Structure formats: C-alpha cells, structure tokens
Amino acid sequence: MTDNTTLKRSLGVWSIVALGLGYMTPTVVFDTFGIVSKLTNGVVPMAYFVALVVMVLTAISYGKMVQVFPAAGSAYTYTRETMGSHLGFLVGWTSLLDYLLLPLVNALIIRIYMESLFPNVPVWIWVFAYVIVVTAINAYSMESTSSLNFILVVFTICLIGIFIILASVQLYHGMGNGTLFTIHPLSHENVKLIAVLTGATVVAFSFIGFDAITMYTEEAKDTSTVPRAILLTVLIGGGIFFIASYFTQALFPDVSVFENVDDTLPEIGLYVGGKLFQLLFIAGAFAATVASGLASHASASRLLFVMGRNGVLPKKTFGYLHPKFRTPVFTIVLTGIVSLFAIGPNLELIASVINFGALIAFTFVNLSVIVHFYIRQKRRSGSETFKYLIMPSFGALATGVLWYHLHADAFIGGIVWLIIGIIYMLFITRFFKKELGSMDSIDDLESLDKEIFNEDKIKVLN
Template identity: 70%
Template sequence: MTEKDTLKRSLGPWAIVGLGLGYMTPTVVFDTFGIVSEETNGVVPLAYIVALIVMLFTAVSYGKMVQVFPSAGSAYTYTRETMNPHLGFLVGWAALLDYLLLPMVNALIIRIYMESVFPDVPAWIWVVGYVIIVTGINVWSMGKTSSLNSILVTFEIVLIAAFIVLAFVKLYNGMGQGTILTTAPLFHANVEMTAVLTGATVVCFSFIGFDAITMYTEEAKNSKVMPKAIMLTVLIGGGIFFVAGYFAQALFPDVSNFNVTDDTLPEIGLYVGGTIFKMIFLAGAFAATTASGLASHASVSRLLYVMGRNGVLPRKVFGYVHPKFRTPVYSVIIVGVVSLLAISPSLELISAVINFGALIAFTFVNLSVIAYFVFRKKRYKTPKDFFSYVIMPVIGAGLTGVLWYFLHADALIAGLVWITIGFIYMLFLTKFFRTKMADFEMDEAEKSAAL
C-alpha cells in the first residue's frame, strides 16, 4: 500500500486515552442510572465494580494482542490472525453490532436531552443536525476529531466534579441516605447477586471504549503506547463511574423520584442543583455525548475500513482512504447514515443489544491470547508465562462468560439474528467455503511481529 492509502499517524498517548474516555462517556452513568438502579435494587456502584473487574482482565489481553498486531481491527484482526479467518469474520461481524449501534446511541441520547429542553421541536431535527456535524468532522481529520474530543472530555469531567460537590452538600443536609459515608449503595439486605450481575451486563455498555481505542493503533505516533493507554482508559473511566455512581445512589436510594427512568440525567441535575445546574449539567452531558459520538464514529469507520481493506466488505467502498484527508471517508458516511436510525428507539433496548457484540469481542480477545502465545508460540512452560498467557486470559474469558449468562433475552435474540445474517453473508462471500477469505495485507513490521 502507498502512503496515501494508509491512515495518518497523528495521535499521542494522552490523545488516545482521551478518545477512549470520550468514547466511554463518563456522564453515561447518570443516563443509565435509573435503569441499573431498578435492575440491581439500588446498588449501582457495586454493578460497576463487578464490570470493572471483568474489564481489567480483558484489558490486559487487549494490551498483549495490540503489541502483536499493531493495526486497526481489534478483536476481528486478533481472532482472524490467531485462530481462523472465518471465525475472525464472525467476531468482526458481531463487533460491528456493538460499534455501529454506539454512534446511534449517542444520537439517541442527544435527542432525549434536546427533547427535555425543547419538547415541541420534532425529534428528527436534533438527530439529523447532530449526525451531519459529527460525520463532517470525522471526514475532515482524525487530528481535529481528537482535539475537539479532548476539550469536550475535560468539560464533562469538570461537570462531574461539580455534581460530586453538590451531592456532598445535599447528603450533608439530609437528602437521600442523609450521610456522606454509607455502605447502602454497595450492599443492603435486599441485594441479590443475580440482579447485580444482570446490572453489570448493562453497565458493560459504559466501558465500551477502552477496547475501541485499539482501532486507532495505525494512527498512533508510537503503537507501543497502546497497552498503557488501554489500562489507563479502563482505570480512569472505571474510577469515575464508581464515584459518580456512589454519590448518585446515596442521593437516590430508589427510582421513585424519577418521572423518566430510561434517562435520568436531566432529573438528577434538577434535584441536585436546581434548574440552572440542570441546564449546565445537560450542557456537559451534551459535550460528553458529542465526544463519544466523535470517538465511536471514528472507531467503527476504522473497523469497516479494515474489513474493506481485507476484502470481506466491498473494498472500493469500505477500503477507500481519501487522498487529502487520509480518512476512510465512505465508511464514515455510512456510519452517519446508520446513526440516523436514532429517531425512535429506546435507550435500554439498544444498550442491551450493544453488549452482545461487546461481550463476543471481549471473549475472543481473551481466547486470542491463548491461541497465539500458548498454541503458536508455546509460551506456557515457565510459571510467569503460564500465569500471563493461560491463567489471566482464562479468567478474563470466564468472567465474560458469567456476564453472557445474565445478558437480557432481547439482546441475545437480536444478537443471534445478526450473527445468522453474518454467517449467511460469509457463505455467499466464500461460495460456501469453496474459496478462502480475502488475505489481510499486513506491512512488514506487522508481519515480523506476528511470526
């Protein structure tokens, strides 16, 4: 491939962490608070702890694999190169369900915010306007996307800090639990672990982003920083989710105060700081969701680009890189078109379906570590290697499997339908397995690292 056909290396380590945090959208803890609080019977921060533990094991596996295959493509590339091209395609197809729907979720959340402020304006206007802006920025430049994302992420973190200060005052004055230090948000008599695990499958949605930053590997100034960037994204994001979830749960032990549980952020802002803070809080959440929209839109277009470059999607469309902007312009536009579907669906349903694709990706990244290091490299003979390449990924895959078991039925049904469509497409693509999947063209550095 010539230079004009490759992505531009313009991202430093903190820019990548910022994109990950932007993708994760720290304020989403307030959006899904009502859903998770109702699901877990009032222990939202505990659900985040469970999810964080699972994510940490999986993050370690992502860090290992991104060093072996320093290219965009994430779980799709890792499974394809370590196990089987057909299985890799199905994993990539499942991950598409996750990555394609998340930009749509951001558009959906923006719609909900704007409807709460301007209830008389048709919903489609907000969705169309938002999608056009985010798509245009992503077409223009990855560097511009990163810079704007950093500003928006900083703004939302400041707003979350302001919420914590106001929550501190409200608790001190007797609201909610009436005390700043309480174990009730973590455990009480009516807590059931099955409900907590079900809640953890919902909040996994909040962590989607640490894995997506592997999509930016080909645009990192130095791909060796990726493992550190992945861990920092998980730990910083998880810390924000836990602290914000703790104070929100202490203030609102149940959901009885909320008129709309599908997205409780506007009402949380109102109850904690009044009308003025609600508007500021909404502005911060708007910034956060826009940051996530920019990051998620960018990452899924990179996955489509890699699948197009490999020939498993039409190469002329998905594998095309604009010669001036050096961005996968057609893939970016297609993601924008899909995001327009945010005009009507429910946040709870779409977030549950997203988790299907995410959990498949997480499971196979853990298995890819075993397939590559144990079966190909024979790295299991020393205690250190056995712990790193067998025990750790097995625990990661096992914990992900537990979340699989508690996934919502609607998400399983929708996910299995999507996988079936992908399998039928693969049969067509390979002429019922009579031809091979298209070969992935790694550059020389990638080839030597993978050997």
C-alpha cells in the first residue's frame, strides 16, 4: 500500500481537455455517420448541433456541481447528496449501462474495422482477440500518462484535418454536393424535427466521457480548472463533430454509396483519399478506439469493484483484489465477458442503449443544480435565478427530450434495466428497512487509488 494521502496537483486545463477528448474519441463521428444520416434523412451536422447545445447546458451544470463536491464528480453522487440515497442509487444504476457497454462499443468498432480489411475472416476471432488482450492488460496493470493521451488526441485531430482538406478537394471536383458552401447538410425540404431529435439521441453517445473529467478534480492545479476544462472539452469536441460531419454530409448526401451503414469510417476513408488514406484513417481510428477501450474497460471494472467493496454488489466476488497484481480481476474479466457480445449487436442499438443511462444522468445533474442552489441555499436573486433555475431547467428539459426520442428497443431495454435496479434496491434494503450502501464510485476510487495504486497508475485509472 502507498502512503500517499493526496493526489499530485499537476494537471492544467489543456492536459485535462486532452484527456477528455481522448475519452470521447473524435473519430467516432465517422463510425456513426451512416446510421445518423439514415435517421435524419441527410442532416447529420444538425443532429450534432442539437446535441451540442444540450451538452453545453449540462456541462455548465457539471461545472457548478464539481465545485460543490470537488472530490466526487459524478451524476449519482450529486443526486444522492441533493435528492437522497435511493434516487442516487437508481441514477447510478442506469449509469452502469454506460460503463458496461462502452467497452463493448469499442470492441464492436474494432470488429467492424477488421471486418472491412479482412472480410473473409470470421468476426468472432477479432472480438475474442481484442477482448482477451484488453482484459489481460487491465488485469496485469497498465501505464500511461496525460502526455500520451495528448499525443493521441493531436494525432487524431490532425487526421481529421487531413480528411477535411481531401474532402474540400473532392467537393471542388464535383463530388457529393459539389461545393464547399451549401445549406443542404443542415436543412432541406425532407427534414423533420422528430428525425433530427432522434439522430441527436444517437450522436449524444459521441459526447459521453466529457463528464469523466470530474475524476481529475484532485489532480487539477486549482479549483477553477475542472469546470473550464469540462466546457472546453464539450465545445472543442462538439466543434470537431460538427465540422467533420458537415464535410462528410456534403460528400455523401445519402447513404446509398455505403455497403456497411453500421460503420462507414473505412469506406469514407477509401472514397475520400484512396486505399492509402483508408489504411491511415483506419489505423488512427483503431489506435484511438483501443486507447478508449482500455480506459473504459478499466473504469467499468473499477466501478463494479467499488460497488462490491461497499456492499452494493456481493462483496466476496466483486470486491476481490488479486493479491499480486492488486487489480480487481473478477470485475475486469466480467467486463471482458460483457464485451464479447460485440460479436452480434449493431452499433446503432448499443449506442442508443448507452444513451438511455447517460441522458438520465445528465438530466439529474441539471436537477441537482436546482435543488442544491435554488431550493436548499435559496440563491434566488435575478442573476442567480437565471444560473441556478432557468439554465439547468433548460438543460434538464433538453436532455429529457432527447431521452424521450431514444430508439424504441433501447428505451425498452433501459426500462427493463431500471426495473431490475429497483427490485435489487428493494432486496438489499429489505424494502427500505436497511441503509443503502454508498455508490459513490469516484470518491471511493480516489480512496482506492491512495490504497493500492502508485501515482503513475492513478493517472491510468482516471
């Protein structure tokens, strides 16, 4: 065990922004382009714009709450502290969908990449190989730094920049809409608001991870760093998504050209820059996805471990640490097993299911601002009413609208998951006769960091 009691305050705004963007994986805009273009009838940038507005409102609320709870930046912690432990548990339970399914999404995207390059190889081979490697690395340990994430993000953004240049050349030569400046990717006569909102629920998945920035609170140089980094991450990430999707939509007004609509990145690379650029495009996206996969696998397994250690899940199994590696091996393997389901599902369904939990969490972050500042602290002057009631109300309403327009199957799956959570809560509390165990993953993860990980590994866990 380490004697460290506090994390080193070494991360500035841009270091944290780089970590947030790395988690968001900017190349995902090309992976989901075909799905969203089909849903919105060819206005993917508008779906991203709607999602960006919603996420900015929510990011501002995260910024407010992370200053109130600087060591516990998460939606279920805010809900528990402001609206009670039972509601906090349910928000946390729905958030588990994000944690458990994000590693699966990364495995699914890797499968599609490899399938496009080696169409004759059975897809299960790629999924098994990827999951085994990622699970093994997490079980043994892994080392990385914020500077490595920064390099990865810079490389990804440069790759997207090259794509925009190549796309501009292709548009100049008559491909797609045949012009750089066109309103068609944003609006045309066949566009319907409901379709745009449905598309926005899918692309909201692209923003998942910006809230993970709250995990770096104790490593930030000062208390104002994290709220600024949250907002910058959303704005920069949203800007990248919007610009990249605009050029892609201008090049491909409809999806009829794509053979695989579930993941269009490989074909986009081929059509825009030829075989060489396709390989480069896939390589960059592959590296970004693997890095995101390692991080999301680690986060999911450690959340399950903390829940086990606190007694929310069976402690003997979920709270087990390997005596040599000092890693939660059981939950790491369990996360890997869940990831194996990437053999079957499509990206649209999984992304929508993830958004079920994420959008509920985002809604309650906004509501937490209202309860804490406006109701409890009675901060109700003119400017405070705008900051602590009107803005978070718009944020909660907007995330609620997106949640309402989720894919039907995802909505059903999410409701079933929520019902299971309610039944489980009733069971462990003996119908509210016992206290509910803490589900404060980030607070406990920080304690876990101090107990079993050295400072370098803390950065990886975060």
